[in-house]
Amino acid sequence: MASRFPAPPTAIFPILALNFLIISNSIASSSEKPTDDAAAAAFFIFGDSTVDPGNNNYIDTVPGNRADIPPYGQSGFASGPTGRFSNGRIIVDFVAMYAKIPVVPPFMNPSSRYRHGVNFGSGAAGVLPETNQGKVIDLRTQLKQFDKVVSSLSVELGDKEARILISNAVYCISIGSNDYLSGYLSSPEMQERFGPEEFVGMVIGNLSETIQELYLKGARKFIFPSLCPLGCLPALRAVNPKADGSCFEEVSSLALAHNKALSAVLISFNHIFKGFKYAFTSGFYSWFHELVHNPSQFGFKDGINACCGTGPYGGVYSCGGDKEVKDYTVCEKPEEFVWWDSFHGTEMSAQLISKTMWDGPPEWVAPYNLRQLFFETGKERIEDLVDEEDGVEPLAV
Numbered sequence: 001m002a003s004r005f006p007a008p009p010t011a012i013f014p015i016l017a018l019n020f021l022i023i024s025n026s027i028a029s030s031s032e033k034p035t036d037d038a039a040a041a042a043f044f045i046f047g048d049s050t051v052d053p054g055n056n057n058y059i060d061t062v063p064g065n066r067a068d069i070p071p072y073g074q075s076g077f078a079s080g081p082t083g084r085f086s087n088g089r090i091i092v093d094f095v096a097m098y099a100k101i102p103v104v105p106p107f108m109n110p111s112s113r114y115r116h117g118v119n120f121g122s123g124a125a126g127v128l129p130e131t132n133q134g135k136v137i138d139l140r141t142q143l144k145q146f147d148k149v150v151s152s153l154s155v156e157l158g159d160k161e162a163r164i165l166i167s168n169a170v171y172c173i174s175i176g177s178n179d180y181l182s183g184y185l186s187s188p189e190m191q192e193r194f195g196p197e198e199f200v201g202m203v204i205g206n207l208s209e210t211i212q213e214l215y216l217k218g219a220r221k222f223i224f225p226s227l228c229p230l231g232c233l234p235a236l237r238a239v240n241p242k243a244d245g246s247c248f249e250e251v252s253s254l255a256l257a258h259n260k261a262l263s264a265v266l267i268s269f270n271h272i273f274k275g276f277k278y279a280f281t282s283g284f285y286s287w288f289h290e291l292v293h294n295p296s297q298f299g300f301k302d303g304i305n306a307c308c309g310t311g312p313y314g315g316v317y318s319c320g321g322d323k324e325v326k327d328y329t330v331c332e333k334p335e336e337f338v339w340w341d342s343f344h345g346t347e348m349s350a351q352l353i354s355k356t357m358w359d360g361p362p363e364w365v366a367p368y369n370l371r372q373l374f375f376e377t378g379k380e381r382i383e384d385l386v387d388e389e390d391g392v393e394p395l396a397v
């Protein structure tokens with residue numbers, strides 16, 4: 001891994017109203033201590049195309065929100081395209097593998113079982129219901145689907161076993177890019193109504209509510225992949241008005257502001273919600289900057305161009321030939337590319353990222369890495385032990 005990170009671009013700092021953090025003491029202290037040291041045996045996934053395993057194959061949407069045709073999925077991981085926005089596996093596939101859990105199935109597939117978790121991710125989805133409305137399964141709807149899964153698990157396992165499964169499970173929420181790219185930057189009305197900081201505050205406010213709701217339903221262990229420098233996506237590099245081949249920094253700054261605001265929320269949740277444990281990839285943004293600018297350090301040849309697409313940097317989103325622009329080419333060696341299509345990484349990128357998330361150092365993923373989150377559930381942090389021994393109530397705002 002790169003040891004030095006380049007200075008991040010100028011950021012905008014959202015001012016957040018933290019009053020949505022209020023929660024009553026009785027709820028906050030009702031959490032149960034994990035009963036054993038067993039590995040988390042279930043993995044629940046929420047989010048967008050970064051995690052969609054094929055849910056959008058089942059909904060009414062536009063071709064750009066689906067990845068169900070070749071060359072998607074050509075790496076040989078499955079017999080053909082699965083709906084994953086990649087040439088093969090995505091980050092959560094590798095994470096499940098490291099956690100020794102079967103591949104987490106799409107919720108929308110009626111034959112999916114829930115014992116080891118299920119994946120609600122939907123390509124193009126946002127935190128806000130307005131983002132790509134009507135063409136995606138938004139985060140709020142994904143949460144409703146989770147309720148159905150909980151009911152079904154209670155019937156299958158009994159209430160007590162289901163509760164244990166829910167509280168030992170790991171929850172990944174990977175979402176936000178579409179709120180900025182489609183919901184904000186492609187919407188003159190939204191930009192008219194809200195300044196960038198205000199918009200980031202709204203996204204983070206809604207995301208915080210979702211995290212709290214999951215916590216109240218019994219979830220304890222969370223993974224939050226931070227947003228990458230969005231302006232370095234081939235699609236955004238291609239439309240940078242500077243037209244000098246650089247990343248579109250104004251777009252990246254929204255991602256950076258989002259990450260900072262989310263980090264602040266997570267730190268406060270850590271104080272407020274007893275037993276709340278999380279992995280946040282705080283160093284991911286800078287690391288990704290390094291990856292696209294110095295790909296050879298990481299074993300890649302190309303950090304700029306999409307393997308599959310057309311136009312400058314492969315930035316015209318045409319991979320597969322079923323979208324507005326039909327022309328596209330596919331590179332011969334996707335494993336040498338960071339980017340698979342105009343918006344999404346290759347299987348090789350997913351593997352590199354997931355490995356680092358799995359057992360990376362605290363500069364990269366903190367306060368827990370994924371291995372600790374999945375396998376060291378019995379290990380309490382010092383603050384938690386102090387809480388237990390002194391009977392001190394967790395902080396309330």
Ligand SMILES: *[C@@H]1O[C@H](CO)[C@@H](O)[C@H](O)[C@H]1NC(C)=O
Nearest residue numbers: 020128129130201202205206
């Ligand atoms: C959630 O988003 C809506 C817009 O969809 C916004 O009106 C509301 O203020 C947001 N909630 C929070 C807590 O930020």
